Amino acid sequence: MHDHAAEASLFKRRALFTFFCVVALLSVLLANLYQLQVLSYKDYETRSNDNRIRVVPVAPSRGLVYDRHGKLLAENQPFYSLELIPEKVKDMSATLDALDAYVHISADERESFLEALKHHRRFKPLTLKSRLTEQEVAIFSVNQYQFPGISVEAGLRRHYPYDSVLTHVLGYVGKINTRDRTALxxxxxxxxxxxxxxxxxxxxxxxxxxxxxxxxGHLEEEVNNRGRIIRTLKVVPPEPGQDIYLTLDLKLQQKAVALLAGRRGSIVAIDPRDGGILAMVSSPSYDPNHFVHGISSKDYSALLNDKSRPLINRATQGQYAPASTVKPLIALLGLEEKAITEKTRIWDPGFWQIPGVERKYRDWRRWGHGWVNVYSAITESCDIFFYDLAYKIGVDNMSRFMEPFGFGQVSGVDIAEESAGNMPSKDWKRLKYNQPWYIGDTISVGIGQGYWTTTPLQLANATAILANRGRRFTPHLLKAMQTQDADVALDERPPIVLDNPHNWEVINEAMRMTANKSRFTDARYTAAMKTGTAQVFSVAEDARYDAKTIDERLRDNALIVAYAPFEQPRIVIAMVLENAGWGGANAGPIARELLDEYMLRDTEEPAL
Amino acid sequence: MNSHQGRKNIWLRLHIDLPLLIGILALMSFGLFVIYSASGEDLAMMDRQLLRMGLSLMIMFIVAQINPEVLKRWALPIYIAGVILLLGVHFFGETNKGAQRWLNLGFMEFQPSELIKLAFPITMAWYISKFPLPPKKRYLTGAGIILLIPTLLIAKQPDLGTSILVAASGIFVLFLSGMSWAIVGTIAAAVLALLPILWFFLMHDYQRTRVLTLLNPEQDPLGAGYHIIQSKIAIGSGGLWGKGWLDGTQSQLEFIPERHTDFIFAVIGEEFGLIGSMLLLILYLYVIGRGLVIASRAQTSFARLLAGSIILTFFVYIFVNIGMVSGILPVVGVPLPLISYGGTSMLTLMTGFGILMSINTHRRFVDR
Incomplete structure (x- = not known):
C-alpha cells in the first residue's frame, strides 16, 4: 500500500525545496538588516544618540556690581532649599513628621508639597521648602543621615545688600517675562x-x-527611556557675566539718602571732571529685593498707588521747573549776547512791566532789590533783572543757547529710565499747542519757570558744564568693566566755546559769592551755588503766597545746584525737594551737609 | 551509518543527536549572554533562565527516549485532549492582558495552546501518513478539519502568533507529504482570499493597529509605532560591528520594550551589529539544516513528516520574530527561539527537539 522508497524520495525533494526557501527567507531578513545597519546606519545612530543624550543648559552666574571704591552693591547670594526625591522616600508622611522636628514644615508647605507630588516624576527632586535659614541648613545637615532622598540644594539669587539705597540706580532683576523674551x-x-x-x-x-x-554652558547627560539621568557625559561650564564698577561713591550715596529721609525729592552728584555720577538718589525709594523674590501683587499695587510715587526715578524722570537755579545760565547768555555787561545796572522796584502793558510781574521780594547788576542779581536771585533780560534776548535765543547744556533732551546716562524735560521755543509751542508764543511766556522762562522743565540729572549736568567752563561729558554710571584694564572711555562732547571766555568767570564768581554769603560762609572749602524755588501752583497776580496756609502738595519745590571746590570743582550737585518751600532755607542746609561729607573726608579714598 | 551499527555509540544509546545538541547549546549560551545584558545584568533572572534551560534539556532528554511509534499511538487522544482544553480556556480561562490563554489548574497556570503546538503536528503526521503519499484530495478534508479547529480556537483567544505557528506546522506536514503543487496553489489562493475575512471579522482592533503600524510606524511614534521605531533604531545604530556587549544604549537605557523577551533580537542587533546577527542566523540555519537531515533520514513517513514539521515551525519562530523586530512583519507575540527569556516556549521547543532526537535514534528499532 505504501511505496516507501517513492515516499522517501518525494519527501527529500520537498525537504530540499523547503531548505532553499528557508535560505531565501533568511536572506530577506539579512538584506533588511543590511539596509538598517549599513545603509541607514548614520541615520539610526543619530536617532539613538538623540534618544539618550539630553543637553541641559547651565545658567551663567551674573556679574557683580561695585561702587568706585570696590564696595559690593549687587551680589549673588546662595539660597537653600530642601529637595526631596519621592522614590527614595518610603513612608512620606512619617518622613515629613520626623523632618518637622528639625526643620519646621508648615501645614501650608506640607499641603502644597503633597499636592505637587501627585503630578511629579518619582525620581526627580521636588522642592519641599525653599529659602531655608542658615540655621535650618545647619540643623538639617547634621541630621541628614536620617533622611535618605532629602537634600539641601543651593542656588544663586541676586541680592542688594543696601536695600533701598541704590534702587533707582541699580534697578533690579526679576523673572523673565514675555516682553523680555521678545526683546531678547x-x-x-x-x-x-x-x-x-x-x-x-x-x-x-x-x-x-x-x-x-x-x-x-551646558551638561550633556545620558538619560534612559523615562528621562532618568544615568550619567553626565560632558560639561561645558558657563562663562560668568562681567563684574562692573560704577562711578558711584557709596558713602556719598548713603549720606544723600539719609538727608532725603522722609522727604520727596532727588539728589544727583556728578564729578565734573569726567561726568561720572557720584550719587543719584530718588526719594522715597523701595527695597528692590522684594522684586527679585517675586513681589506679591498686594505689595506691588501698594507701591504703584503710593501718592509719593516711589517707583519713579525722580533723578532722571522727575520733570521740574528749574526756577532760579538756571539764572546763572540766563545771565551767561545775556553777557554773550551783549544784552548786558558785567557793569549793567537796572532798578528793581519790586515789579516789572512789559513796555506798554499794564500787567505787573512781581519780584519774590515785594519791595524790590533797588539797583542790581549781574552779580547781585544772581546772589539775591532778583527776578526783575531776569524778566528784563529775558524780554531783551527772547525765547528762541534762550532755547538755542540752552541746548548744548543738555536741556530738553535726554542726557544719555546709562540707565534707560530717563525723561527729556522740556526747553520751550516758539516753534515748540506752535507744534505742541497750536498757540502763538506770548511775551509773558518768555518772562516765565527767564526765571526758569513756565514751560521749562528739567530733570535733576540735567540740572546737575548743566551746572557741571558751567563749572567746567564749557567742557562737556555724557553723564554716566559705569566706571570700569572687570575684563578691561582701564576705565571705560569717556564720552566727551565738543565743548561750548564762548565769544568771550571771561563770561564763564563772571557767572561762576557770582555763584561763589552766592555760596559764600549764605550757606558756605564758614565752610573749610570754597563752594559755588544757586538756589531756586519753583512754583507748583500759580499764585494769582498780586496774591500772597503763604506756605503755612497752602496745601502741602501745592507748596513750592525747593531746588539747589552747587559745586566745590570753587577752584577746581570735584563735585557738582543738583537737588530738588518737592513741596518743601523756599529753596535757600530748605535745600541749602542739605547741600551743605552733602558737600561737607564729600569735601571734608580725611583723605580721598583711592578709586579702583 | 555503518559505524553506528557496528559499535553502540554512547550518544546513540542515550538517544541524543550530538550535532543538534551542539547547535542548541550554542544558541542557549548565546542567549544567556544576551539576557545578561538585556536584563540590566540581573543575576536572579540569569538563575531562573538557567533553571529553565536545565529543565528543558531534561524534558528533551526524556522525550528523546520515547519511541516515535508511541507518540503516533497517542497522537489522537492528546490532540482531542488539547482541543477540549482549548474549549475549556474559551469558557473558563484566565484573562491576562486582554487575552484568554491560561487555564488555572489550581497548582499552576497552564497554556493549552502550547500542548496543541506539539500534539497538532503529531496528529497531522499520523493522519496523513496513514494513507499512501502523496495524499489524495479526499483526505484533505479531514486534514483541513484537524487543522482548522485548533487554529481558529487559538486565534479566537486571541493569540495570533501561536495560531500562525500551529497552522504553519500543519501546512508543513501537508506540503512535505508531497501534496500536488496544484493543491498547494489552491490553498495559497484560499488563504489570500481569507485575509479580508480575517481582517474584518477575526482580528481585534489592536491587531489591526499593529499591521497598520508596520506599514507606517512614524505615524504614531509615541503610541503604537513606539516599539517598532525604538527597535529599529537599536538595530540600525548597531551598525556593522555593534556597540559591544553591555554597551547598547537603546537596550541599557531601556528604550527597547520587552527587550529580554520578544524584542531580544534588537539587543543582539544593537550590541553585536550585522556581523553578530549574521552569525546568529547562520547558527539557526545550521540547526534547521540538521533538523531537515534528521527528517530526511527517518525511516517512516510519519517520522519524516513530524520531524520536518517540527523543524520548519522552529524556522517560522525565527522568521516571524526577527521580521517583526526589524520591522518587516507586524508585531505578533512570538519569541526568538532558545534565546528569549521565558519558560513556556522553551519547554515546547525542547520537547520538539526531543522528538527529533528520538526519531533520529530510534530508527533501528522501527519495523519497516
Missing part, C-alpha cells in the same frame, strides 16, 4: 538664556544686562 529675541540674545531665570528689569541691571549676564 529681537536682538538675537534669547539663545543665551536657556537656563537663566532672571533678567535686569531696570537701571544698571537692565542697561548692562548683556555684560552682566554672561554666556550659558
Amino acid at each position: 529675541e529681537r536682538t538675537d540674545q534669547w539663545k543665551n538664556y536657556p537656563a537663566t531665570k532672571d533678567i535686569g528689569k531696570q537701571g544698571i541691571e537692565k542697561f548692562y544686562e548683556p555684560q552682566l549676564h554672561g554666556l550659558p
Whole structure:
C-alpha cells in the first residue's frame, strides 16, 4: 500500500525545496538588516544618540556690581532649599513628621508639597521648602543621615545688600517675562538664556544686562527611556557675566539718602571732571529685593498707588521747573549776547512791566532789590533783572543757547529710565499747542519757570558744564568693566566755546559769592551755588503766597545746584525737594551737609 | 551509518543527536549572554533562565527516549485532549492582558495552546501518513478539519502568533507529504482570499493597529509605532560591528520594550551589529539544516513528516520574530527561539527537539 522508497524520495525533494526557501527567507531578513545597519546606519545612530543624550543648559552666574571704591552693591547670594526625591522616600508622611522636628514644615508647605507630588516624576527632586535659614541648613545637615532622598540644594539669587539705597540706580532683576523674551529675541540674545531665570528689569541691571549676564554652558547627560539621568557625559561650564564698577561713591550715596529721609525729592552728584555720577538718589525709594523674590501683587499695587510715587526715578524722570537755579545760565547768555555787561545796572522796584502793558510781574521780594547788576542779581536771585533780560534776548535765543547744556533732551546716562524735560521755543509751542508764543511766556522762562522743565540729572549736568567752563561729558554710571584694564572711555562732547571766555568767570564768581554769603560762609572749602524755588501752583497776580496756609502738595519745590571746590570743582550737585518751600532755607542746609561729607573726608579714598 | 551499527555509540544509546545538541547549546549560551545584558545584568533572572534551560534539556532528554511509534499511538487522544482544553480556556480561562490563554489548574497556570503546538503536528503526521503519499484530495478534508479547529480556537483567544505557528506546522506536514503543487496553489489562493475575512471579522482592533503600524510606524511614534521605531533604531545604530556587549544604549537605557523577551533580537542587533546577527542566523540555519537531515533520514513517513514539521515551525519562530523586530512583519507575540527569556516556549521547543532526537535514534528499532 505504501511505496516507501517513492515516499522517501518525494519527501527529500520537498525537504530540499523547503531548505532553499528557508535560505531565501533568511536572506530577506539579512538584506533588511543590511539596509538598517549599513545603509541607514548614520541615520539610526543619530536617532539613538538623540534618544539618550539630553543637553541641559547651565545658567551663567551674573556679574557683580561695585561702587568706585570696590564696595559690593549687587551680589549673588546662595539660597537653600530642601529637595526631596519621592522614590527614595518610603513612608512620606512619617518622613515629613520626623523632618518637622528639625526643620519646621508648615501645614501650608506640607499641603502644597503633597499636592505637587501627585503630578511629579518619582525620581526627580521636588522642592519641599525653599529659602531655608542658615540655621535650618545647619540643623538639617547634621541630621541628614536620617533622611535618605532629602537634600539641601543651593542656588544663586541676586541680592542688594543696601536695600533701598541704590534702587533707582541699580534697578533690579526679576523673572523673565514675555516682553523680555521678545526683546531678547529681537536682538538675537534669547539663545543665551536657556537656563537663566532672571533678567535686569531696570537701571544698571537692565542697561548692562548683556555684560552682566554672561554666556550659558551646558551638561550633556545620558538619560534612559523615562528621562532618568544615568550619567553626565560632558560639561561645558558657563562663562560668568562681567563684574562692573560704577562711578558711584557709596558713602556719598548713603549720606544723600539719609538727608532725603522722609522727604520727596532727588539728589544727583556728578564729578565734573569726567561726568561720572557720584550719587543719584530718588526719594522715597523701595527695597528692590522684594522684586527679585517675586513681589506679591498686594505689595506691588501698594507701591504703584503710593501718592509719593516711589517707583519713579525722580533723578532722571522727575520733570521740574528749574526756577532760579538756571539764572546763572540766563545771565551767561545775556553777557554773550551783549544784552548786558558785567557793569549793567537796572532798578528793581519790586515789579516789572512789559513796555506798554499794564500787567505787573512781581519780584519774590515785594519791595524790590533797588539797583542790581549781574552779580547781585544772581546772589539775591532778583527776578526783575531776569524778566528784563529775558524780554531783551527772547525765547528762541534762550532755547538755542540752552541746548548744548543738555536741556530738553535726554542726557544719555546709562540707565534707560530717563525723561527729556522740556526747553520751550516758539516753534515748540506752535507744534505742541497750536498757540502763538506770548511775551509773558518768555518772562516765565527767564526765571526758569513756565514751560521749562528739567530733570535733576540735567540740572546737575548743566551746572557741571558751567563749572567746567564749557567742557562737556555724557553723564554716566559705569566706571570700569572687570575684563578691561582701564576705565571705560569717556564720552566727551565738543565743548561750548564762548565769544568771550571771561563770561564763564563772571557767572561762576557770582555763584561763589552766592555760596559764600549764605550757606558756605564758614565752610573749610570754597563752594559755588544757586538756589531756586519753583512754583507748583500759580499764585494769582498780586496774591500772597503763604506756605503755612497752602496745601502741602501745592507748596513750592525747593531746588539747589552747587559745586566745590570753587577752584577746581570735584563735585557738582543738583537737588530738588518737592513741596518743601523756599529753596535757600530748605535745600541749602542739605547741600551743605552733602558737600561737607564729600569735601571734608580725611583723605580721598583711592578709586579702583 | 555503518559505524553506528557496528559499535553502540554512547550518544546513540542515550538517544541524543550530538550535532543538534551542539547547535542548541550554542544558541542557549548565546542567549544567556544576551539576557545578561538585556536584563540590566540581573543575576536572579540569569538563575531562573538557567533553571529553565536545565529543565528543558531534561524534558528533551526524556522525550528523546520515547519511541516515535508511541507518540503516533497517542497522537489522537492528546490532540482531542488539547482541543477540549482549548474549549475549556474559551469558557473558563484566565484573562491576562486582554487575552484568554491560561487555564488555572489550581497548582499552576497552564497554556493549552502550547500542548496543541506539539500534539497538532503529531496528529497531522499520523493522519496523513496513514494513507499512501502523496495524499489524495479526499483526505484533505479531514486534514483541513484537524487543522482548522485548533487554529481558529487559538486565534479566537486571541493569540495570533501561536495560531500562525500551529497552522504553519500543519501546512508543513501537508506540503512535505508531497501534496500536488496544484493543491498547494489552491490553498495559497484560499488563504489570500481569507485575509479580508480575517481582517474584518477575526482580528481585534489592536491587531489591526499593529499591521497598520508596520506599514507606517512614524505615524504614531509615541503610541503604537513606539516599539517598532525604538527597535529599529537599536538595530540600525548597531551598525556593522555593534556597540559591544553591555554597551547598547537603546537596550541599557531601556528604550527597547520587552527587550529580554520578544524584542531580544534588537539587543543582539544593537550590541553585536550585522556581523553578530549574521552569525546568529547562520547558527539557526545550521540547526534547521540538521533538523531537515534528521527528517530526511527517518525511516517512516510519519517520522519524516513530524520531524520536518517540527523543524520548519522552529524556522517560522525565527522568521516571524526577527521580521517583526526589524520591522518587516507586524508585531505578533512570538519569541526568538532558545534565546528569549521565558519558560513556556522553551519547554515546547525542547520537547520538539526531543522528538527529533528520538526519531533520529530510534530508527533501528522501527519495523519497516
